[in-house]
Each structure stands twice: as structure tokens, then as C-alpha cells.
Amino acid sequence: MILDQRRTARPYARMADAPHIILRLSTKNPIEIGDFVSAFTALGNEYERFVRDARPDLAPEASVYVREVRAGSIEAELIPWAMTGAVTMISYMDQAMILEDFVRRYGTRLSTFFKPGGRLPEASKSELGDLMGQVASIANDPDAVAAIEAVEFQDGIRKVKASIKFRTPEARIAQAQITDQRAELDTKRDAQHPRVLLHFARSSIQDAKLGKRSGELAIVDAISPRALPVVYASDLAEQRIRHEMKESEDNVFKKTFDVDLNVEMRDAKPLAYRIVAVHAVIDTPDG
Numbered sequence: 001m002i003l004d005q006r007r008t009a010r011p012y013a014r015m016a017d018a019p020h021i022i023l024r025l026s027t028k029n030p031i032e033i034g035d036f037v038s039a040f041t042a043l044g045n046e047y048e049r050f051v052r053d054a055r056p057d058l059a060p061e062a063s064v065y066v067r068e069v070r071a072g073s074i075e076a077e078l079i080p081w082a083m084t085g086a087v088t089m090i091s092y093m094d095q096a097m098i099l100e101d102f103v104r105r106y107g108t109r110l111s112t113f114f115k116p117g118g119r120l121p122e123a124s125k126s127e128l129g130d131l132m133g134q135v136a137s138i139a140n141d142p143d144a145v146a147a148i149e150a151v152e153f154q155d156g157i158r159k160v161k162a163s164i165k166f167r168t169p170e171a172r173i174a175q176a177q178i179t180d181q182r183a184e185l186d187t188k189r190d191a192q193h194p195r196v197l198l199h200f201a202r203s204s205i206q207d208a209k210l211g212k213r214s215g216e217l218a219i220v221d222a223i224s225p226r227a228l229p230v231v232y233a234s235d236l237a238e239q240r241i242r243h244e245m246k247e248s249e250d251n252v253f254k255k256t257f258d259v260d261l262n263v264e265m266r267d268a269k270p271l272a273y274r275i276v277a278v279h280a281v282i283d284t285p286d287g
Helices: 033-054 092-114 125-139 168-186 235-246
Strands: 020-026 062-070 073-080 145-154 157-167 188-202 213-220 224-232 255-266 269-283
Touching: 020 033, 020 092, 033 073, 033 092, 033 125, 073 092, 092 125, 092 145, 092 157, 092 168, 125 145, 125 157, 125 168, 157 168, 188 224, 188 269, 213 269, 224 235, 235 255, 235 269
Parallel strands: 224 269
Antiparallel strands: 020 073, 020 145, 062 073, 145 157, 188 213, 188 255, 213 224, 255 269
């Protein structure tokens, strides 16, 4: 995304009637310059994510033009580069529909955080950072409002096809929820599970470094149906299991291991099984 006020290589006048997005920030106090830039950058970055996902055939690059600055209000226009007169790749109607769809979806995603406990489970840390940048200038002001609009022109008249609006109270709730979700992504928790039954989905006869992932996968039905990486947390546990893999005549996949586990967790989801102790090996001929 390009924050651009140049009028040469991409002359603003040629784009004035193209479908575009308007971001309007109205604040009681002056906007801190970092918050000002973050709001426009966040919108452009989210638009580029949307295009890469929904329309990978289009160039996602977009330019932001600061249209008007006045006391208590800043208005800017985001104009996708692939939709300007320089590169006509799709029809005017398609351009308008893409921007309308983007603003509606963006509004849905952003508004998820306007209530306590709001989360976007699939959001990356990078996107969460942009969403934080989108609300910062409003959250940091005592009485502010932001509006994002998808606009097109019909017979020379500007029409708003989709819009998002939020105020200081909503922005502050969003700021708190986004902060919490970012912290959750960084937090790993361990859970102890004594005497559970484990069976292997993938084995290896190569010795593993203690405390490191072994290359093996195992399933513990009582914890998760997914096969997860195995880590040996004790030499004795590894030796017992290696013996069953290397020396036993029976297929290790037809054995169940009664073990103590320490489960690596993130956001309440198990990531890996650390085998602490092996209590018994049970033959299960039927798999």
C-alpha cells in the first residue's frame, strides 16, 4: 500500500470518478501523526489481503490520497491502482462491486472486536497489528468517529454503497480485545496428563535429542483426534519406546502405550506431546 500525495505518475484528477474507498477521521483533539498514518496503512494492507484472497488475478496495490484536512477532520481516498485509468483490467461495475464487498467484509471483521470477548481465530499477528492501527486514532481520542465508505459514481453523483462507522467507546473495546488476542497468540501453556493411552501414527528409529521433536507423530484420543509431534522428556521413556520400535517383533502401530504426558498448548489447542513416563505397553492386534 502506498501513502501517496503525488500528482504526476498517477495523477489524481484522472482517478476522481473511479470507484474508491473513503476513510474519514473526525476527532476532538489533534491526531498523533503515528495514529494518523496507521489508520490509512491498515486499511490499505487489509484491502491487499482481501484482493490476494478473493481476486488473485488483480494487482492488490493501492494508493492513498489525502483529500482534505481541516480542524477536527481528515479525509483520505484509497484508490486501487489496478482500477485507475492507467491500468483498466476490469469493468467499472466489477470495480465497484469489489470495493463494496471489501468494505462489507472488513466491517464484519473489524466489528467482531467491538464487544468484549470478540476474536478472529484465523487472524495473523500482522493483521491484528493492522486492525489495532485502524482503531488507535479513535480509541485515543475522548470523542471521535471513523467512517469507511465504498463509493461509486452514477450520472456524476457519488453514491455510498457500503460503509463502516465506529466511535471512541467501540474503538477502545476493540483495542482491548485485539491486545488480548495478540497476547494469546504469544502464550504457550503446558497441561499435565497422567496415565493416558497413546498410539503412534508415524514412527522413527532415529534417536532424538531429549526435549526436541523426534519426527514421530502420535495420537491420544482422550486429548485430540489429530496426530501431533512427539517429544521425549525423559531418557527412560525414550528407551522403553525405542525398544518396542527396534527390538519387538510386533508392529509398533499395533501397540498402545500407557504414558504420562506434558502437552504443549497454545490458545487451548495441543501442539505436541512430551512423553514423561511409560507405565505399560499394551498389544492391540486389531490396531
